[in-house]
Amino acid sequence: MSTEKKVRVRFAPSPTGGLHLGGVRTVLFNYLFAKSHGGQFILRIEDTDQTRYVAGAEEYINTCLKWCGLEPDESPEKGGNYGPYRQSERKSRYKGFAEQLVADGYAYYAFDTPEELDAQRKSVPNFKYSHENRNQLRNSLTIDEAEVSSLIASGAPYVIRIKMPINETVSFDDMIRGNVSFDTSLVDDKVLLKADGMPTYHLAVVVDDYQMKITHAFRGEEWLPSAPVHVLLWEYLGWSEEMPQWAHFPLILKPDGHGKLSKRDGDRLGFPVYAMNWKDPQTGILTQGFKELGFLPEAFINMLALLGWNDGTEQELFSLQELANKFTIDRISKAGAKFDFEKAKWFNHEWIKRLDNADLGPYIKRLLAAHEVVVEDEKYLYSVLSLVKDRLIFMDDFWEQAAFFFVRPANYDLDAIQKKWNDEKTDFFQSIIPQLEAFEPWRTEELEHFYKLAIQSSGLKLGELMLPFRVMLVGGKYGPHVFDIASLLGRDETIARMKKGLAAILA
Ligand code: GLU
Numbered sequence: 001m002s003t004e005k006k007v008r009v010r011f012a013p014s015p016t017g018g019l020h021l022g023g024v025r026t027v028l029f030n031y032l033f034a035k036s037h038g039g040q041f042i043l044r045i046e047d048t049d050q051t052r053y054v055a056g057a058e059e060y061i062n063t064c065l066k067w068c069g070l071e072p073d074e075s076p077e078k079g080g081n082y083g084p085y086r087q088s089e090r091k092s093r094y095k096g097f098a099e100q101l102v103a104d105g106y107a108y109y110a111f112d113t114p115e116e117l118d119a120q121r122k123s124v125p126n127f128k129y130s131h132e133n134r135n136q137l138r139n140s141l142t143i144d145e146a147e148v149s150s151l152i153a154s155g156a157p158y159v160i161r162i163k164m165p166i167n168e169t170v171s172f173d174d175m176i177r178g179n180v181s182f183d184t185s186l187v188d189d190k191v192l193l194k195a196d197g198m199p200t201y202h203l204a205v206v207v208d209d210y211q212m213k214i215t216h217a218f219r220g221e222e223w224l225p226s227a228p229v230h231v232l233l234w235e236y237l238g239w240s241e242e243m244p245q246w247a248h249f250p251l252i253l254k255p256d257g258h259g260k261l262s263k264r265d266g267d268r269l270g271f272p273v274y275a276m277n278w279k280d281p282q283t284g285i286l287t288q289g290f291k292e293l294g295f296l297p298e299a300f301i302n303m304l305a306l307l308g309w310n311d312g313t314e315q316e317l318f319s320l321q322e323l324a325n326k327f328t329i330d331r332i333s334k335a336g337a338k339f340d341f342e343k344a345k346w347f348n349h350e351w352i353k354r355l356d357n358a359d360l361g362p363y364i365k366r367l368l369a370a371h372e373v374v375v376e377d378e379k380y381l382y383s384v385l386s387l388v389k390d391r392l393i394f395m396d397d398f399w400e401q402a403a404f405f406f407v408r409p410a411n412y413d414l415d416a417i418q419k420k421w422n423d424e425k426t427d428f429f430q431s432i433i434p435q436l437e438a439f440e441p442w443r444t445e446e447l448e449h450f451y452k453l454a455i456q457s458s459g460l461k462l463g464e465l466m467l468p469f470r471v472m473l474v475g476g477k478y479g480p481h482v483f484d485i486a487s488l489l490g491r492d493e494t495i496a497r498m499k500k501g502l503a504a505i506l507a
Contacts, residue, residue, distance in 0.1 A: 007039025009216050011072070012205065014046045015057035018278030018287055019064045020263065021339075022220055022252045025304040029249060030218050031070045032305075032327035039215070043075035044208060045086045048198045055281050058086075064275040068297050069320055082212040087204050094199035094207055097237060098160040098192050102140070106236040107192060109148055109158045110139040128188040131166045160193040162202070162229060170228040175216075175247035175329045182228035190229050202226060206233040209244055217244040221336075222260070224248045247329055250308045251336040261339045263287065271341040275300070294394030295344075296363075299351035303344045307337040317350055345393050352392045357382040363395050371399060373406045380405075383488055387480045401479070405488065408497060409475025412504050416477075417468050421505060428458045428465060429502050433495060442491050448483040472501025 009030040013023060034041040043065070045058055062077055074080025084090055101107035110129070112120075116138065121127045134141055139161070140148045152158065164184050171181035192203040199207070209217055227246065234243040252261045255269065266273035267287075276289035290300050302318055311318075311326045318326070352360065361378070364385060368375055375381045388401045432454050439450060455465050470482045473494065479485060486494045 005213075005215050007034055007037040007216065008042060008212065008214050009034050009039065009218060010042040010044050010209070010212065010214050012044045012046045012208075012219070013061055014049065014052065014201070015061065016052045016054050017057055017280065018263070018274035018289070019061055019276070020261075020273055021275060021290070021304060022261070024064065024068060024070075024275050024300075025252065025307055026218065026220055026249060027065060027068070027070050028301060028304055028323075029309070029327075029329075029332070032324050033216065033218065033329065034073075035324040036327050040073040041070075042080070042082070042212060042214070043072035043077075043085065044212070045076055046201060046204065047086060047088045048091075048194075048201060048204050050088075050196070050198070060276070060278065067276060067291055068301055070301075087199070087208065090204070090208065091198060093211070094203055095193060095197060097207055098199065098203060101162070101192065101233075101236055102160060104236065105163070106232075107160050107162050108134075108140040109152070110137065110161050110191075111143070111151060111156055111158050112138045113157070129161065130188040131164060131185065134161075134163070134189060157195040159191045159195055161189040161191055162232065164189050164229075164232075170231050172227065172231050172243075172246055175245055176250070176332050177248060177334055180224070180227070184228060184232075187225075187228050190226075192233075202229050203233065206230050206237065206239075210234075210237070210239050210242055213242075214244045216247065218247045218249065221248045221251050247332070250333055252307055253336040253338045255339055255341070257336070257338050260336075269341070271344075290344075294396040295348050296351045296355065296395065298355065299344075299348040302351065303347040306347075307339065308332055317347075317354070349390075349393050352395065353390055357385045360385060360389075360395070364398055367396060367399055368406065371403065373403075375406070380488070387484055387488070391480075404474045404479065405485075408493070408500070409473075411475060412471050412501060413476045414471065414505060417471060417505060420464065424458065424460055425465065425468065426502070426506065428455070428460060429468075429498065433498055433502075436491070436498075437495055439491075442487060444481070444483045444487040447486055451483070468501075468505065469498075472498050472505075 011023075011027045011030050013019070031041050033039070043061070045061075047053055047058075058076070062075070065071055072078065074082060074085060076083075076085040079085075098107060102109060117129075120133075120137075124133075129137065136142070141163070143151070164187050166185050168184040169181050170184055171179055174180050190202050191200050193199055208214075227248070231243070234240055253259065254261050254265050261273060263273045272288050272290050272293055274287055274289045276291040277286060278289065279286045291297075298319065301320055301323075302316075305318060305323050305327075306316060309327070309332050312331060361381065364381065365375060384402050384405045385398075388398065391401050392398055432451070435450075435454070439447070451469070452462065455462050466482065467477065470479065470485075471477060473482065473485050473489065489497070
């Protein structure tokens with residue numbers, strides 16, 4: 001009787017810099033697949049290429065996943081039964097497999113020095129180490145066994161390369177693309193073990209997926225060309241039965257659909273591509289992330305899910321829980337998904353409206369604190385938030401839209417008002433201010449009614465007295481319903497602002 005294997009998926013980034021939104025989408029799809037199958041989601045850090053190692057990148061990945069709410073079940077930070085979860089700490093596990101591949105005739109030692117290979121690259125256009133030239137290069141296929149042994153014994157540097165078969169077809173079933181096949185003659189003899197004893201990604205990914213009992217290996221489409229090497233390694237190492245099921249996710253494309261979205265496109269077109277701010281430790285250059293631009297994690301995740309996936313209906317807004325309930329791999333499209341920043345903003349706007357004030361509160365408090373405003377009255381803060389919520393695209397827009405609720409205006413947008421000002425308007429305000437001082441109850445509807453009646457009896461036009469009132473309270477010609485503003489500001493503050501505003505108009 002065969003028992004279903006427990007689903008185990010992994011996200012396996014190399015810690016080389018900021019986390020691209022494509023990477024986060026890979027995390028998300030892995031996470032959703034794991035959750036929807038009651039499985040485990042593993043984070044493995046693929047840091048075998050020491051030359052590309054960037055300080056801080058791993059911590060940054062951890063923080064990003066936390067911000068997105070996509071925390072792994074096993075990871076370097078969290079541990080687990082299949083650790084270590086950093087490839088550099090697994091170094092000793094790989095060499096034996098590379099040597100086994102050599103012994104079985106699936107791989108070979110290559111002694112070519114970097115200078116020799118450079119010379120080849122210079123003289124042969126598009127040089128690739130492959131079946132076409134391996135018999136003319138310095139490796140254990142061309143050097144006799146005794147010399148190979150003595151070279152190794154003498155400590156001569158070498159790498160181990162896979163010996164790609166000639167004219168064979170490697171094929172596998174991709175859960176998104178269906179049957180995919182490759183002509184092995186077109187694939188070069190990738191290095192499996194480097195001269196420093198470290199495995200390359202190709203060997204490490206297979207050994208680790210095997211040892212960590214990964215059941216499904218999902219990654220971006222850019223890894224598809226490497227798949228034949230990996231499939232062959234699974235076979236050559238005798239682990240075909242355990243090979244995970246593959247899925248290669250469609251690329252996230254530039255807004256015009258021409259090619260993969262890169263960080264440079266973001267810089268060029270003015271939108272973030274990284275999940276969070278990333279400061280390059282070498283250059284000190286700061287790249288802005290979605291988080292710092294004022295995206296909610298709920299919106300960021302929702303937007304990413306819809307880049308290449310849908311549930312078959314018109315529904316676009318999904319919480320993480322809903323996504324986990326509805327997610328299936330077969331609804332991921334093969335075609336690349338165009339990134340649309342306007343649409344991303346729409347998701348954020350919708351999520352700001354959807355979330356409770358209590359959820360948005362901490363963010364808003366931080367934002368206000370950054371502007372040196374400390375809010376003691378939470379109820380007041382939430383009332384303001386309810387009033388301006390549907391005007392926010394980014395959370396930080398709150399300041400622009402609502403600062404006047406916390407700070408009395410210092411300047412007034414008076415141009416249009418002063419041009420049309422006359423003594424009747426001065427009289428109107430001078431008479432309504434003392435009336436408001438005694439007016440009850442201080443509530444939106446009653447205030448509106450009273451104010452409008454007063455205009456009527458003054459014989460002036462309604463439109464002419466609404467804008468000055470707004471500018472007195474707000475400083476500018478924007479904001480929610482003016483009587484809502486007055487009601488929230490309260491009597492004392494409203495009257496103080498009216499007096500100050502009137503003085504500014506008359507100055
Ligand atoms: N280390 C690879 C990366 O940086 C992982 C690819 C894979 O998932 O196999 O994306």
